[in-house]
Amino acid sequence: xxxxAQLGGVGTSARRPDGPAKVRGEFTYAGDLAAEGMLVGVTLxxxxxxxxxxxxxxxxxxxxxxxxxxxxxxxxxxxxxFGLTLRDEPVLADGVVRYAGEPVAVVAAxxxxxxxxxxxxxxxxxxxxxxxxxxxxxxxAEPLHPDGNVYRHVSYxxxxxxxxxxxxxxxxxxxxxQDPAFLAPEAGLAWPTPxxxxxxxxxxxxxxxxxxxIGWATGxxxxxxxVRLAGVGGAFGGREDVTLQTHACLLALATGRxxxxxxxxxxxxxxHRQRHPGTIWLRHSADASGRIVSVEGRVLLDGGAYASTSxxxxxxxxxxxxxxxxxxNGRFEGWSVRTNxxxxxxxxxxxxxxxxxAHEAQLDALAAALGMDPVExxxxxxxxxxxxxxxxxxxxxxxxxxxxxxxxxxxxxxxxPARNAPGGVGRSAEGGxxxxxxxxxVTIKNLAFSEGxxxxxxxxxxxxxxxxxxxxxxxxxxxxxxxVAEQVARTVLGASTVEVTQPDTLIASAGSTSASxxxxxxxxxxxxxxxxxxxxxxxxxxxxxxxDAAELTVADGVVCAAGQPLTTxxxxxxxxxxxxTEHFQHPDTxxxxxxxxxxxxGYGFSAQxxxxxxxxELGLVSVVQIxxxxxxxxxxxxxxxxxxxxxxxxxGMGLALMEExxxxxxxxxxxxxxxxxxxxxxxxxxxxxxxVTDPQPGMPHGWKGVGEPPLCTAVPVVAAAxxxxxxxxxxxxxxxxxxIALGLGTPPTVTWTTPRPADPTLIGTVVLADEEVEDALGxxxxxxxxxxx
Amino acid sequence: MSxxxxxxxxxxxxxxxxxARWSESLLTVLRDRLGVRGPKTGxxxxxxxxxxxxxxxxxxxxxxxxxxxxxxxxxxxxxxxxIASIGGPDGELSDVQExxxxxxxxxxxICTAGxxxxxxxxxxxxPEPTRTEIEEALYGNLCRCTGYGRIVAAVETAARTRRxxxx
Ligand code: FES
Ligand code: FES
Numbered sequence: 027x028x029x030x031a032q033l034g035g036v037g038t039s040a041r042r043p044d045g046p047a048k049v050r051g052e053f054t055y056a057g058d059l060a061a062e063g064m065l066v067g068v069t070l071x072x073x074x075x076x077x078x079x080x081x082x083x084x085x086x087x088x089x090x091x092x093x094x095x096x097x098x099x100x101x102x103x104x105x106x107x108f109g110l111t112l113r114d115e116p117v118l119a120d121g122v123v124r125y126a127g128e129p130v131a132v133v134a135a136x137x138x139x140x141x142x143x144x145x146x147x148x149x150x151x152x153x154x155x156x157x158x159x160x161x162x163x164x165x166x167a168e169p170l171h172p173d174g175n176v177y178r179h180v181s182y183x184x185x186x187x188x189x190x191x192x193x194x195x196x197x198x199x200x201x202x203x204q205d206p207a208f209l210a211p212e213a214g215l216a217w218p219t220p221x222x223x224x225x226x227x228x229x230x231x232x233x234x235x236x237x238x239x240i241g242w243a244t245g246x247x248x249x250x251x252x253v254r255l256a257g258v259g260g261a262f263g264g265r266e267d268v269t270l271q272t273h274a275c276l277l278a279l280a281t282g283r284x285x286x287x288x289x290x291x292x293x294x295x296x297x298h299r300q301r302h303p304g305t306i307w308l309r310h311s312a313d314a315s316g317r318i319v320s321v322e323g324r325v326l327l328d329g330g331a332y333a334s335t336s337x338x339x340x341x342x343x344x345x346x347x348x349x350x351x352x353x354x355n356g357r358f359e360g361w362s363v364r365t366n367x368x369x370x371x372x373x374x375x376x377x378x379x380x381x382x383x384a385h386e387a388q389l390d391a392l393a394a395a396l397g398m399d400p401v402e403x404x405x406x407x408x409x410x411x412x413x414x415x416x417x418x419x420x421x422x423x424x425x426x427x428x429x430x431x432x433x434x435x436x437x438x439x440x441x442x443p444a445r446n447a448p449g450g451v452g453r454s455a456e457g458g459x460x461x462x463x464x465x466x467x468v469t470i471k472n473l474a475f476s477e478g479x480x481x482x483x484x485x486x487x488x489x490x491x492x493x494x495x496x497x498x499x500x501x502x503x504x505x506x507x508x509x510v511a512e513q514v515a516r517t518v519l520g521a522s523t524v525e526v527t528q529p530d531t532l533i534a535s536a537g538s539t540s541a542s543x544x545x546x547x548x549x550x551x552x553x554x555x556x557x558x559x560x561x562x563x564x565x566x567x568x569x570x571x572x573x574d575a576a577e578l579t580v581a582d583g584v585v586c587a588a589g590q591p592l593t594t595x596x597x598x599x600x601x602x603x604x605x606x607t608e609h610f611q612h613p614d615t616x617x618x619x620x621x622x623x624x625x626x627x628g629y630g631f632s633a634q635x636x637x638x639x640x641x642x643e644l645g646l647v648s649v650v651q652i653x654x655x656x657x658x659x660x661x662x663x664x665x666x667x668x669x670x671x672x673x674x675x676x677x678g679m680g681l682a683l684m685e686e687x688x689x690x691x692x693x694x695x696x697x698x699x700x701x702x703x704x705x706x707x708x709x710x711x712x713x714x715x716x717x718v719t720d721p722q723p724g725m726p727h728g729w730k731g732v733g734e735p736p737l738c739t740a741v742p743v744v745a746a747a748x749x750x751x752x753x754x755x756x757x758x759x760x761x762x763x764x765x766i767a768l769g770l771g772t773p774p775t776v777t778w779t780t781p782r783p784a785d786p787t788l789i790g791t792v793v794l795a796d797e798e799v800e801d802a803l804g805x806x807x808x809x810x811x812x813x814x815x
Numbered sequence: 816m817s818x819x820x821x822x823x824x825x826x827x828x829x830x831x832x833x834x835a836r837w838s839e840s841l842l843t844v845l846r847d848r849l850g851v852r853g854p855k856t857g858x859x860x861x862x863x864x865x866x867x868x869x870x871x872x873x874x875x876x877x878x879x880x881x882x883x884x885x886x887x888x889x890x891x892x893x894x895x896x897x898i899a900s901i902g903g904p905d906g907e908l909s910d911v912q913e914x915x916x917x918x919x920x921x922x923x924x925i926c927t928a929g930x931x932x933x934x935x936x937x938x939x940x941x942p943e944p945t946r947t948e949i950e951e952a953l954y955g956n957l958c959r960c961t962g963y964g965r966i967v968a969a970v971e972t973a974a975r976t977r978r979x980x981x982x
Contacts, residue, residue, distance in 0.1 A: 041916050048924030049912040049931055051853030051898030058852045209857045209865060209959045210925040259855070259925030260959050291858045445946060504923025504960050665919035665965070672962030673922065699862035699957065706954045710963040 032582045035517035036727055039665035042509050043526060044502070056213035056229035056256035061284040064215070065094055065134040067270070067277050068141035069287075070148050071296060072123035072130055075159065075331075075366040075692025076170070077152035079121050079130070087133060087147040092140040094281040096148060098131045102276065104245030110235065110267055110371070114173045115332035117243045117272045123152070124170060125331035125368055126693045127296030134277040134285045157366040157692040161305075161328040164363040170331070177329050177362040178337035180344045182619060184416045185355035189311070191319035194777040195391040196309035199384040200758040201741075202686035203328075204301035206373050207704050208503075210259020211294040216274035217284035223250025224275045229258040231265040233499045234535035243272040244279060248531075251275070255529040261503035262677070263372030264298045266538055267334050295697030299334050299371030300687050302327040302362070306384040308347065312392050314780075316403045321416075323347040325360030327370070327380070334371030336362040341477060341618055341625075342377030345417045349385035350427045350470040350631055351407040356416045366692045372540055374677060375471065378738045382469040383682075383759055386742030390465070390749065395776045400746075401435055401466050409470070418623035424720035426657045430633035431468050433655030433716050437635065439464070440651045444639045446708055448646035459643040462650070465636050465746025469738045473731045474543040474612050474627040481543065481627065482611040484534035485551035487515065489559050490603040492583065492596025494521035496555075499529045500536035500548035505733060506666040507544050511552045513663060514726075518556035519563075520583035520595040534609070542630065542731025543612075545662065546722075551610040553726040558606035567598050613724070628722060632656040632735035634675070636711075636747035645763030647683055647748055649711035652740065656715075659722040659730035671715045671736045678740025680705045682748075686760050822891030826851055827899045835887040842866045842882035844890065845897065853898035853928050857957065859883045864956030867929035869896040869936060879936045881955070898928035901935055911935050914973035915966070922960035929956050934970045942977055944970070 034040040047053040084096040099106055099118040106120055107113040119130045131148045135141035158167050164175045214228030223246055230236050233253045240251045258265070270287040277285040289297055304327040311319045325343050329336030344360035375382075393403040408427035414420050448460060475481040486497040494515040502508045512524040529536070536548045560580055567585055568575035577588050584591045585598055616622040637650040652675050661667055684703045688695045696702045721728020741759060748766070749756050755771040764770065820837045823830055826849060835844050842859070845851040845868070857865030861884040871877035872885065872893040882895075902909045908916070911934050921927050930953065937944055937952040944952065949970050958966060 039919070042919075042921055044924070045916045045921050046906075046908065046912075048921050048927050049908060049915050050902060050906070051855075051928035051931075053924055054852075055855065055925060057856060058846075060850075207959055208923070208925075209863060209957060210855065210923070211857075258923060259857075260923040262959070288856075291860065446950070506922065669919045669922055669961055669965050672964040673960050674962070676962035677959070698860060699858045700860060704957060704959060705963075706957060707963040707966065708950045708954045713962065713964050 032517055034513065036513045036662055038513070039663055040509055040513050042506060043512055044508055054257050055210050055259050056227065057210060057288050059213070059215040059227055059256055059286060061215060061217060064284040064286050065136060065281060066138045066141045067274055067285045067287040068133050068138065068145045069129045069273060070131040070145040072119060072126060072128040074123055074152050074154050075126045075157040076155040077123050078155060079119060079123065079150060080153050081151040083149040084131065086149065087144040090140065090144050090147060092136040093133060093144045094283065095134045095277055096131060096144060097276055097280060101280070102243055105242040108239040108242055108268055108272065109333050110335050111337050112173060112333040114171060124366055127368065128331065129273065132273040132277060134281050159365055159367055159692045161326055161363050161365050164365050165361065170364050170366065175364040177333050177364060178340050179361050180341050180618060181359040182417060183357040187320055187322060187355055187357035189320045189355040190779055191311045191313035192778060192780045193392070193395050194309060194311040195388060195395055195774055197388065197391065197757055197774045199306045199387060201304050201380045201383055202760055203303040203370065203689065204373060204681045204685050205295060205687050205702060206262035206264030206298065207702065208260030208262055208264055211289040211291055212269050212297060213288040214256060214270055214274050215284060215286040216278040218278050218282055219252065221250060223252065224279055225252040225254070226271060226275055227254045227256040228271055229256050229265060231261045231501050231503055231540055232538035233501060233529060233531050235538065236268055236271045237531045239268045240272055240275045244275055253531045255501050258501065258503040261539065262374045263376065263540055265503070266372040266540055267299050269297045291699060292697045295687070295694055299369050301373035302329065302336070302339055302370040302377065302380065304328065304343065304380045306380060308384050308388050310388045310392055312396065316392065316396050316398050316406050318351055318353055318407050320355035321348055321353045322357045327362040328365055328367055329362040330365055330367045330369035332369045334369050336370065339377035342472060343381045345618065345625065346378050346381045346470060346472065347385055348416050349382070350409050350468050352409050352413050353416050358416065367689050368687070368694060374674065375734045375738045376541060378469065378471050379678065379681060379741045382467070382738045383741045383745060386467040386746060387757065390746055391774050401431060404431055404466070404468055417618055417625060419625055423628055423723055426718045426720050427468060427631050429718045430631050430655040430657055433718055434633040434635050434653050437653035437714050437716065440637055440712070444648050444650040446648050448639050448641040448648040449644065460639050460641050461751045463638050463640060463747040463749065463751025465743050465750050467739050467743035467746055468631065468633040469735060471630045471735045471738050472626040473630050474541050474546060475537065476615050476626045477617045478615050481537060481547060482609060483536040483547040483551040484607060484609045485548060485555040486533055486605065486607040487552065487555035487559050488603050488605040489519055489521060489563060491600060492522040492594065494519050494524045495527060496524060496552055497527045497533055498536050498548050498551065499531060499533050500544050501529055501539040503539050505539065505670065506663065507548060509666055510545055510549050510662055514549065514552050515556055518553065519560055520580040522583055522596055542733045545729055546725055546731050547610055547612065549729065550726055551608055554608035554610060555606045558608055559604045562604040562606065563598060567593065628730065630657060630730060630732065630735040632739040634739045634743040636743040638744065638747040638751055640748055640751040640766060642752055642766060645765065645767035649679055649744060651712045651714065652743065653714040654716065654736060655718060656732065656735055657718040657720055658732050659725060660719050660728045661717060662727065662729055667732060668715055670733050672713050674733060674736030675713055675740040676705050676710050678737035679744050682741045682744035682759050682761060684760055820888045822888070824890055825894040827897055837886065837888045839887040840883050841885035841887055841890045844887045845882060845895070851897055854882050855925050855928060856883065857925065864929040864933065865926055867932045867956065869932060870894065879933050898932055901931060909935065910976045911938065911973045914969040914976065918965045918969040918972055920961060920965040920969040926956060926958040930958065930966055934973065938974055938977060943974060
């Protein structure tokens with residue numbers, strides 16, 4: 027379909043409709059909500075990572091003046107258990123706590139201080155149990171939960187996994203736990219409704235998932251649970267799981283009053299899901315030309331205490347271990363397991379940054395072993411349209427791996443010294459110890475939900491006198507769906523004004539705002555609904571003028587007949603409202619290993635080049651520049667696109683260099699922004715962003731999601747550049763100053779089946795002082811740990 | 816309660832008589848006692864800048880500070896300008912606010928009030944900041960969404976606009 031550019035339409039840098047309120051400080055975030063007669067909710071959390079609750083007494087708490095309700099597991103009227111994939115997590119602890127921070131009781135009181143006092147007055151006797159915090163041991167340990175310790179075991183092979191080229195490179199990589207660290211902590215306000223139900227305004231990523239899980243906990247049917255989106259201050263996956271939603275609703279029902287929760291920053295770290303930390307072992311074998319002959323990989327992700335999305339994330343990590351490369355022979359296996367560590371779940375990239383960090387380090391190690399240019403090795407192996415993935419799916423859409431790599435290589439290298447010396451203002455060392463490094467990475471990210479998960483959205487659009495209204499359940503979390511929806515309505519309908527109404531559960535599900543999917547899913551639903559409304563409008567105009575509707579078009583707000591202006595959209599049908607509701611569903615996908623072989627809806631490809639300056643004595647890193655070339659389908663909004671790319675890159679850089687939730691004996695030791703460091707404006711590099719536009723089949727305008735690939739690539743590319751600057755292997759992220767300054771790590775295992783050519787320069791890759799992990803992985807493989815107990 | 820303090824506080828040109836616990840922060844007073852919701856709570860520990868306001872705490876030296884770090888009692892008799900004081904009376908946007916919108920420096924926007932406040936202060940004292948000066952002025956403000964590139968662009972654009980240069 028051809029649609030013309032129009033002011034504020036698709037392809038322009040239209041401004042955010044919620045922008046003016048945001049720059050004025052007037053936008054209402056969930057934390058800003060208040061209601062007449064509102065009570066404040068507070069959660070009592072377990073201090074132990076693993077313990078049996080032997081006694082719990084709420085009498086003293088309930089007796090405090092100003093306290094309206096104190097609830098424990100016994101007070102949950104519906105099903106105690108919830109979860110995004112497996113329903114293994116109690117709404118309130120069910121006699122055993124499995125992580126430090128698990129909700130044990132919730133309180134509603136007249137104000138926060140009273141609620142806090144009441145929570146402290148709840149008497150809980152714990153019998154501490156040994157905490158299982160090593161994911162290796164989880165495979166063989168006593169089950170921590172009736173559902174067992176393995177969330178999912180994935181295993182498959184293709185071709186001849188034992189095929190070997192002349193050179194083999196193997197190594198074990200470790201990735202730390204990253205926090206989504208959205209800037210607005212969790213908040214929501216629930217109240218009882220006159221029909222005996224409950225309503226909640228909440229900062230969430232997925233309204234209908236919340237509705238379903240609130241329904242389970244309260245025992246209410248879905249039609250009596252009304253969820254509305256409150257202003258969301260960032261999400262990045264961390265709001266996909268239910269946190270306070272069920273608690274607030276249970277308390278509102280118990281007290282008959284509105285109840286508001288607002289977590290502190292510390293509580294936010296305890297309550298939401300982090301990115302999975304993991305260990306990945308990879309063995310690549312290549313021929314003398316650098317072509318990959320075989321890949322073998324094993325992954326172990328620590329899912330923490332409850333499943334969340336652990337059974338899904340592991341498949342992403344394992345299947346995308348091949349990277350954006352053609353691999354004919356391989357053997358892949360992975361586990362996500364239960365421990366008494368914090369629960370891990372969705373975070374931007376969803377298992378792929380882990381894979382990308384490992385496979386890109388391997389490609390560099392291969393290149394070094396063979397004495398080849400790292401980009402040439404990648405180009406030589408780049409996936410192309412028509413290739414088949416190791417898991418059987420054919421790449422049947424544009425697969426511009428070469429193009430993004432060449433695009434990024436074409437960006438001129440930065441000249442001259444970095445803006446900021448390593449360490450930032452005031453912490454730099456002397457120039458003589460600073461070395462520059464350049465690294466490349468390219469990644470593949472699956473877009474949208476996979477493996478048979480229904481991936482759909484619905485939009486209702488109406489148009490009256492040129493004013494359009496768009497209604498969906500798509501959660502705007504900052505990514506800019508509201509802008510895209512407006513742009514589509516302006517372009518398709520020629521609407522002069524567009525209002526995107528508050529998302530709620532009165533309309534059908536839009537699915538989650540995650541997996542880079544909402545522009546594709548909800549954007550397409552809006553597009554279809556706009557087309558249907560336009561048809562209705564044009565049908566009416568055609569009847570009035572005695573014309574054929576097929577002759578009519580809309581351009582820039584003007585209805586044209588055979589290209590000549592006839593009337594404006596605003597004046598075409600005074601007072602008349604045209605309305606349509608349309609649905610979009612992605613093509614069906616199937617679980618890994620099913621004969622249909624389509625696991626994923628589609629993919630995004632991203633290449634980056636990082637230039638870093640490293641003070642090798644102090645171990646400090648300054649990222650000078652990151653050049654990015656990403657395949658984006660088509661550009662819907664250049665400014666917003668750039669914002670997504672830059673934001674994703676800086677988050678990935680954070681994981682590469684500084685961000686780690688440190689867990690000791692099952693407890694988070696840095697649950698705040700003083701010790702959990704996210705990049706500041708000084709840390710952020712110059713970013714040069716270029717695009718490959720190759721329209722995605724089946725999507726309006728050929729658009730595709732863009733939010734995750736930049737992060738997936740930034741992790742390996744920063745690591746590659748630091749390796750290039752230091753000559754160190756650095757197989758773990760975040761790369762800490764001591765890794766560099768103390769030169770921690772050992773060279774990779776490189777094996778030649780033929781005599782090794784004279785003097786290829788080896789840049790090592792390494793195991794970071796963690797032979798135990800490697801040994802255990804080895805043992806695990808030998809013993810063939812049993813899946814899915 | 817015994818730890819209550821009473822004091823007057825001028826916020827965005829309106830004077831208030833406040834009763835608060837002495838341990839409460841200025842941010843809590845603004846948000847929960849006075850219903851002034853422009854300053855946001857990101858960390859409550861002075862690490863994110865979401866709560867940044869411009870304040871004169873009685874020493875005649877108005878400057879940008881983290882409202883979450885100021886004990887309420889310290890604010891007695893003070894004058895606070897929040898994001899609501901930036902921009903025109905009828906909702907017109909300031910040049911900095913305009914630039915934040917035009918450059919795409921706003922995503923979720925929870926950091927925006929703090930950034931606009933800090934950037935406005937910067938441009939008042941330094942109309943031609945270098946990139947390094949922008950970074951030094953804004954490194955106390957965290958943004959998790961934008962990666963900062965658009966924010967730097969917005970400050971540079973606002974500076975140019977203020978100097979009367981075309982964008
Ligand atoms: S809330 Fe004040 S600095 Fe974060
Ligand atoms: S726009 Fe979300 S934190 Fe800055």
